[in-house]
Amino acid sequence: MKHFTLETDKDGIALITFDSPDVSMNVISPSVVEEMEEWVEAITNNAAITGVVITSGKSNSFCAGADLSGLGSTFADLAKLSAEKRNEKLYNELFRLNAVLRKLETCGKPVAAAINALALGGGLEITLACHYRIAASDNAKLKLGLPEAMVGVLPGGGGTQRLPRLIGAMNAFDLMMQGKMIKADKALALGVIHETAPGAKLVDKATAWVKANPDAKQPWDGEKFRLPGGGPYHPKGAQTFMGVAPMIRKNTYGNYPAQRYILSCVYEGLQVDMDAGLRIETRYFTKLMQRPESRNMIRSLFLSKQALEKGSARPAGQKKGAVNKIAVIGAGFMGAGIAYVSAMAGIEVALVDIDMAGAEKGKAFAQKELEKRVSRKKMDQAKADAILARITPTTDYSVMKDVDLVVEAVFENRELKAKITKMAEEHMPKDAIFGSNTSTLPITGLAEASKRPQNFIGIHFFSPVHKMMLVELIVGEKTSDYAISRALDFVTKIRKTPIVVSDTRGFYANRCVMRYIEQGMALLSEGVYPALIENGARMAGMPVGPLSLQDEVAIDLGYKIIKQTEADLGDDAFKGPTAPILIAMIEKYDRKGRKNGKGFYDYSEDGKKRLWPELSQFALNGVLPEDKQPTPAYIKERILYAQALEAARCMEEGIVKDPREADVASILGWGFAPYTGGVLSYIDTIGAANFVKRADELAKISADMYGVPDLLRDMAKTGETFYSRFGKDKKAA
Numbered sequence: 001m002k003h004f005t006l007e008t009d010k011d012g013i014a015l016i017t018f019d020s021p022d023v024s025m026n027v028i029s030p031s032v033v034e035e036m037e038e039w040v041e042a043i044t045n046n047a048a049i050t051g052v053v054i055t056s057g058k059s060n061s062f063c064a065g066a067d068l069s070g071l072g073s074t075f076a077d078l079a080k081l082s083a084e085k086r087n088e089k090l091y092n093e094l095f096r097l098n099a100v101l102r103k104l105e106t107c108g109k110p111v112a113a114a115i116n117a118l119a120l121g122g123g124l125e126i127t128l129a130c131h132y133r134i135a136a137s138d139n140a141k142l143k144l145g146l147p148e149a150m151v152g153v154l155p156g157g158g159g160t161q162r163l164p165r166l167i168g169a170m171n172a173f174d175l176m177m178q179g180k181m182i183k184a185d186k187a188l189a190l191g192v193i194h195e196t197a198p199g200a201k202l203v204d205k206a207t208a209w210v211k212a213n214p215d216a217k218q219p220w221d222g223e224k225f226r227l228p229g230g231g232p233y234h235p236k237g238a239q240t241f242m243g244v245a246p247m248i249r250k251n252t253y254g255n256y257p258a259q260r261y262i263l264s265c266v267y268e269g270l271q272v273d274m275d276a277g278l279r280i281e282t283r284y285f286t287k288l289m290q291r292p293e294s295r296n297m298i299r300s301l302f303l304s305k306q307a308l309e310k311g312s313a314r315p316a317g318q319k320k321g322a323v324n325k326i327a328v329i330g331a332g333f334m335g336a337g338i339a340y341v342s343a344m345a346g347i348e349v350a351l352v353d354i355d356m357a358g359a360e361k362g363k364a365f366a367q368k369e370l371e372k373r374v375s376r377k378k379m380d381q382a383k384a385d386a387i388l389a390r391i392t393p394t395t396d397y398s399v400m401k402d403v404d405l406v407v408e409a410v411f412e413n414r415e416l417k418a419k420i421t422k423m424a425e426e427h428m429p430k431d432a433i434f435g436s437n438t439s440t441l442p443i444t445g446l447a448e449a450s451k452r453p454q455n456f457i458g459i460h461f462f463s464p465v466h467k468m469m470l471v472e473l474i475v476g477e478k479t480s481d482y483a484i485s486r487a488l489d490f491v492t493k494i495r496k497t498p499i500v501v502s503d504t505r506g507f508y509a510n511r512c513v514m515r516y517i518e519q520g521m522a523l524l525s526e527g528v529y530p531a532l533i534e535n536g537a538r539m540a541g542m543p544v545g546p547l548s549l550q551d552e553v554a555i556d557l558g559y560k561i562i563k564q565t566e567a568d569l570g571d572d573a574f575k576g577p578t579a580p581i582l583i584a585m586i587e588k589y590d591r592k593g594r595k596n597g598k599g600f601y602d603y604s605e606d607g608k609k610r611l612w613p614e615l616s617q618f619a620l621n622g623v624l625p626e627d628k629q630p631t632p633a634y635i636k637e638r639i640l641y642a643q644a645l646e647a648a649r650c651m652e653e654g655i656v657k658d659p660r661e662a663d664v665a666s667i668l669g670w671g672f673a674p675y676t677g678g679v680l681s682y683i684d685t686i687g688a689a690n691f692v693k694r695a696d697e698l699a700k701i702s703a704d705m706y707g708v709p710d711l712l713r714d715m716a717k718t719g720e721t722f723y724s725r726f727g728k729d730k731k732a733a
């Protein structure tokens with residue numbers, strides 16, 4: 001065997017060690033399942049073996065779950081089969097793990113899992129098929145959970161059947177629906193595991209348990225088994241299902257099939273025995289894996305995101321390098337966040353502001369965040385102190401003599417940024433990179449102030465920096481591949497997800513998100529109820545409605561951008577209703593958004609908000625009567641189409657070049673409906689021809705919002721998808 005070793009001691013206890021070669025973590029692949037079938041067969045049939053202990057040879061993982069990397073080609077292969085054959089093939093493939101784990105728990109010999117490290121998804125499911133689970137008490141990184149639903153799949157290795165039988169449906173839903181991960185002590189309290197012990201003693205303790213329990217059986221295979229909390233027809237159990245079904249609907253608006261199927265697996269599975277329950281689970285799993293949501297979510301939220309985090313956008317010929325020290329100039333809202341996340345990642349940070357008080361204030365942000373972590377027991381004091389000590393507040397630019405990179409985050413003012421660039425370059429090493437965090441100013445223009453424009457790049461963070469995972473790297477006309485590569489070194493080191501985009505007004509993410517906000521204004525001007533706009537957007541899968549979002553980013557900021565753009569490009573730079581509405585909100589009503597307690601919403605002191613009752617004034621022909629109000633489905637389409645079309649235009653213009661970047665950024669950057677897999681996956685799933693047909697109809701409302709780029713028309717003719725036309729991995733198309 002390649003992935004497992006089997007050693008039997010003098011008492012006949014077999015120690016199975018999971019330790020796949022050439023990978024950092026153990027994961028479940030088809031070849032792993034094959035070997036499991038081999039050793040389960042061996043322990044069942046070998047009379048000399050009296051019990052089994054399963055552990056891992058890796059210090060970071062017992063097993064991190066299923067290997068999702070092979071799925072791209074699986075989907076492509078399956079697509080060639082008829083529906084019936086596809087169902088059969090998929091069911092048989094997916095059932096293999098269930099079959100082997102069922103065989104393990106009924107092999108007639110006691111089986112214990114010594115969980116030394118992380119056990120997630122299929123990893124935890126292996127242990128759930130053991131009769132006894134003991135986890136390391138001294139491994140801070142040990143987490144247990146079934147996070148499958150987070151990437152659109154379900155725990156298909158018996159998790160939906162064993163976990164509720166072990167800890168009750170309510171607790172099991174709690175872990176499965178939101179992919180919650182728990183530590184060993186919590187797992188013990190919940191009853192997911194039986195015992196904790198120091199890592200060094202795990203195997204001995206597990207072995208002792210196996211020896212002492214020769215007749216071990218799973219609780220559900222015992223005659224007296226009662227479901228904890230009761231099943232669906234038990235008065236108490238019924239309450240759980242009555243509560244969970246609407247809760248899922250409320251949280252997902254029916255957009256996420258994984259959660260709905262998990263509910264069905266548990267509801268149906270708990271009414272039958274384990275063997276039938278496992279078949280039910282695999283049937284739902286088979287169905288789920290053929291849904292576009294699963295394919296798209298796995299691709300964007302797992303595979304593509306992981307590839308981008310590893311620096312897949314690095315230009316050819318550039319090598320990975322270290323980033324040990326940076327300077328952040330401007331210790332305001334953004335600069336303070338950038339300093340904090342950099343120090344967290346082990347980077348020395350000189351935090352520069354106009355005076356010491358400003359610089360200290362920026363450092364105080366890190367201190368506050370670290371204190372929160374310590375008080376929530378997420379970090380110990382010594383570690384927090386070490387992180388804080390990495391941030392040096394200063395006004396002295398000579399500290400930049402040995403930095404790898406500078407991030408400029410001063411006010412959004414071209415002249416000021418030019419001055420700062422010159423001052424920093426006086427001191428920076430010649431090969432260090434200068435990155436501007438500007439949100440609106442073109443990088444090529446800012447680079448004119450630089451002596452070394454080849455080393456000048458945009459490093460665009462999103463706020464709040466410590467929570468938002470996306471960073472856009474903006475390539476100016478003279479930015480070199482070396483600068484892109486070094487900026488990638490920095491972004492990957494601080495564990496954010498980078499995308500590389502070309503220099504354009506609004507770059508990529510803001511350009512698309514503007515289209516979202518604009519839809520809010522457009523629908524308002526068409527006389528749609530504001531509440532319907534906001535709820536329709538949520539039902540489309542957006543995290544907040546467009547009016548809410550405009551309030552959060554501040555209406556006066558939008559106002560300033562409009563004024564600046566009009567100054568740069570002329571009065572007709574903005575088409576449609578957005579500019580007049582935002583201008584009225586500021587100039588007539590001083591409604592700046594949440595920050596001054598009034599915007600599209602009124603904010604009361606108790607934290608509640610209500611839509612401003614005067615919004616009807618923006619309906620150009622009056623508010624539509626009730627029976628003429630559109631359906632939520634129509635709002636959903638309007639909102640998603642407008643954003644997807646802007647992304648398609650960005651692809652056409654070469655602003656983004658890789659569909660993976662466009663998709664991942666849309667989800668991480670502005671929360672584009674994650675179940676779609678992102679803006680371009682949304683179009684690909686509808687199909688270019690259908691999408692263009694519908695967009696042409698919508699263009700009658702506004703050609704500016706819904707005009708179809710030539711690229712998409714061409715794709716509609718050729719039948720291509722973004723992934724087949726631009727994707728690097730043709731198999732995943």
Ligand code: NAD
Nearest residue numbers: 330331332333334335353354409410411412437438439463
């Ligand atoms: P801010 O006003 O909170 O901070 C700016 C900081 O720059 C202040 O601390 C100020 O004292 C300092 N500063 C001004 N002149 C300076 C000088 N000569 N030398 C050193 N420091 C100086 O602004 P912010 O929101 O952090 O924005 C900073 C930059 O980040 C802007 O370019 C903005 O467009 C961009 N940005 C902001 C956001 C956001 O959501 N706020 C998001 C992305 C990018």
